[in-house]
Amino acid sequence: MKRQYLAKKIIQSLVTIFFVLVFNYILFRVMPGNPLAMIMRNPRASQEAIERTRELFGLNQSWVVQFWIYLKHLFTGDLGISFLYRQPVTEIIVARIIPTVLMVGLAQILAIIVGVFLGVISAWKRGSRVDVAALGFSLVTYSMPTFWLGIILIFVFSVSLRWFPTSGMLTPGQSFSSTFAMVRDAARHLVLPVLTLSLVLIGEYTLTMRNTLLDVLTEDYMTTAKAKGFDDNYLIKKHALPNAMLPMITLIAINLGLVIGGTIQVETIFSWPGLGRLMFDALKARDYPLLQGIFLLITLSVIVANLIADVTYGYFDPRVRE
């Protein structure tokens, strides 16, 4: 049964990926702008040169053949050449993955820990001062625009207090005496973007955790568990949380998939050399191959995150395994 469930989910994901590939291909064909003009960048190019380029890039082929070529190249990891950087798209993207994953990963871990904790506390102590405080905090951070929060944090901690640098991942032009010194410098640069992103996520996680836990606490099986004489700690850990975490798993997984694209604001504000900023730059320069590559990566990560959510959900909830 379990293997069947897993196989079904994987097949579903593969089908979705195929549709994404088709869509991703069509999207950039229907966008305005002539690719030849972009590649040539020379309005006075001879007709012969244009024809040669058209042939070189396969633009003289029918769209079916073009799609086939696109697929073939995709499977060999060839996403084309960036107009802006004049480098293979794959190389550019790969170089940007680590900073994004580092920043987003840290922010996610921080937000999950704090958010789940705050949510549990405020649900359990519903109506108390702790609950009101946690709820107020979450509502404020959740509804704050990310870019605005980022700018405020820069203003307070970088400009006024001068505790943390305003932008980048490493201090430019600095040579580091040791790896430790470099890690330290990167850590100082990480604080503000991680804080911005996690503050917003904490709000979301706290609110969801609180609501689902409140629902679970009124379930009949919680009364049964209480009737068995368990103390509060045991009730929460063994009976309430395993049920309340189910919607959280979905939320966390989907957020994991989305954050790569969703960090455009944070990365742009803090000039973080990650994928979000790359996307922003590519968009500004109308760098279609690069954008296409980034879109593909984002959609893939969303699909993979959903697959992970489905599989973990199946692990935690026996009811969905069949």
Add this chain to the structure above:
Amino acid sequence: MKLLRVENLKTYFHISEGIVKAVDDVSFSLDDGQCLGLVGESGCGKTTTALSINRLLPPEGIIEGGEIYLESVKLTVLSDVEIRKHRWKDVSMVFQGAMNAMNPVMKIGEQIAEAVVWHQQVTHQQAWNRAKELFELVELEPGRIGGYPHEFSGGMKQRAMIAMALACDPKLVIGDEPTTALDVMVQAQILNLLDRLRKTLKMGLIIITHDLSILGETCDRIAVMYAGKIVEIGSTEDVYDRHMHPYTHRLLMGFPNIHRPKLMPEPIPGSPPDLIRPPSGCRFHPRCDYAQEICQEQEPGMTTAGNGHSYACHFGGAFNG
């Protein structure tokens, strides 16, 4: 000594609309090995009475007066920590297992074993063995012990729920609508099972139901509740055959009897009263066929009809002609 004594219990719910007098001055007692049926319409306070015994009320439910004794222990004054030691070990509950009374993401065996581990000094393995024994006792396949609630049918879930309630050899088991939502055949099986277990394990049993018809073969005594009060209490025979309260009479008329001529069961007119502002005098008077002026003005006290049978009505037995 009585196994359980409930004396003048008052449990009120403090909600934004006012104070709901869900249980208002309820007294009854139970001997060792005895079975009491607690019957009444939804919202009459029977479940609140049960939850008050184990102090499992939601935060807005408060025991405002009265005492509950389990043997010599006064449960109403225990601290939260102390009452927990009595829950399940001394007084366990069988909820409507067919519904959502079991944790959907935990193996049923584990849900039985965890209670044993919590209350007794045993290893996890011993507790699982105990769970298997209990599965056999309630006539469930011991091989199914690792299953989850959604893999069980309604009747099986109810059996598992009973097994769970017996885990720590309680002195008293309270069944809160233990057969509701089950079909009639399974209902009878579950009631027989409860009856058999009560006799072999010599435990007290309280069955809460809205269906008076199921109590005849199982209970020694029956208490009929209406609007937060016990209106009639007595031996099963007294309540079935010699009942004195018009409400009891109405309840008994509410289901078909194969020994009576074929008649459509008669519903009770009106709806249960608002317990924030209960009717004056006898709380049943607005729906009672025999109500007179005094019923509106004066609350009837308990009248004794002998042999532990008593009722709260100014005109007891008026329906007999």
